[in-house]
Amino acid sequence: MGFQGSLVALAKTFILFYIGCCLIGRPDIVFKAVGGLRAKALAGTSASWGCPSPFHRNACKEYNPNGYR
DSSP states (O other), X not given: OOHHHHHHHHHHHHHHHHHHHHHTXXXXXXXXXXXXXXXXXXXXXXXXXXXXXXXXXXXXXXXXGGGOO
């Protein structure tokens, strides 16, 4: 079973979990679980994501609101 097969199995498990939660009347459990996992995954991130422009290196040090929508 390759990577794609693993993703299919994960998707099936997620859908069954969601359907099960809907059947018991608590579809919000899925969103709380996903939100909790997301919060744990992003909790330790504090490093910079890098410079937004490889051509304008001063973009890392200054913010020009005219350059963004």
